[in-house]
Amino acid sequence: MSEIFWQIVAIVFLLLAALVIGLLWLRYRRTTIIFDYQRGLKYVNGQPPELLEPGRYSYFSHNTRMESFDMRSILLQISGQDVLCRDKVGIKVSLSATYQIEDPRILMAGYEDYYDHLYHHLQIALRDTMATMELDEALDDRNSIAQAISLALKPDFMPGLKVTTVEIKDLMLPADLKKVYADVVKARKEGQAALERARGEAATMRNLANTARMMEKNPELLKLRLIQTMESTQGNTYHVALGSKPSDTVGTSETE
Structure with a gap:
């Protein structure tokens, strides 16, 4: 009877020991996964770390520490x-x-x-x-x-x-400098706009002067201009100046 009793005690003791070991295993065991874009460092008992390549690693946390590092930008x-x-x-x-x-x-x-x-x-x-x-x-x-x-x-x-x-x-x-630079840019743009207007007006005057000289040298161009104007009006009121003389001026005309 006593022998059976001690066998039971031994079995219970072994079961308790296995349970304690299992709990310690679960408590201190860790698992880390190092992905393809990472590298890891494994520290054991304070020694210089081991460089870990991608993979799955298990360790006990009471004497081991692991860190992962992203190697991407x-x-x-x-x-x-x-x-x-x-x-x-x-x-x-x-x-x-x-x-x-x-x-x-x-x-x-x-x-x-x-x-x-x-x-x-x-x-x-x-x-x-x-x-x-x-x-x-x-x-x-x-x-x-x-x-x-x-x-x-x-x-x-x-x-x-x-x-x-x-x-x-x-x-x-700063706010005051923003205003100063905004005023500078505004003045610069206004100056550019005025310059462009002046250039446009000068170009227009040159075109008018060239046209006047051409008409003066070639009076027949006035008649051609009259014909073009009559064709483009297509029955609408038109005014065409053929020359500087009043007798050469064609007045308002309506096409029936």
Whole structure:
């Protein structure tokens, strides 16, 4: 009887042990999937990380940590940065940049938060670039700002990461400067319109003068002009001047 009792106790103990092990397994076991566009880092007991290729990985969380990194191009936007131009005019500039992670191990070994470092580098590059340009230069060619920022970011400025593109999105002027530039543009457009009107009037006068000289040299052209006018009116009232003399003037005529 006692032997059976101890067998039952042993079985119960084994079942309890298996249950505890199973609970611990479920509690600490983790599964991570690294997708095709990602790479992973696996840290075990604080040792240098292992680079993981795409796949499915299981590990125990009590001594292991895993991180995944997107290897595609990532967009970073910096909005409304107050900067000073070389002529001491303050404006707000917004830019966007795309970057790509090249080596997660180097990046994580070198920076506590690589995103904040990249943001900071772009801010400084933007301020340094705008400090070398006058406002009119910046407004006329914003692409030159982006090119200067890209040159300021040397290829190895952040090991393990590269910036692929930099673009200037907006240049925002203060309200008083907006009004000044609007007045300048308005005056420029009004001057262009007046110049075009003057050119049109001058061209019209030249055409009239040329026509007058042609008519004076070739009186027969007046008769041809009269015939063309009579054909085009088709019964409507017309007035045709054949010459400067009153006797040569044909008055109003109606075709019945």
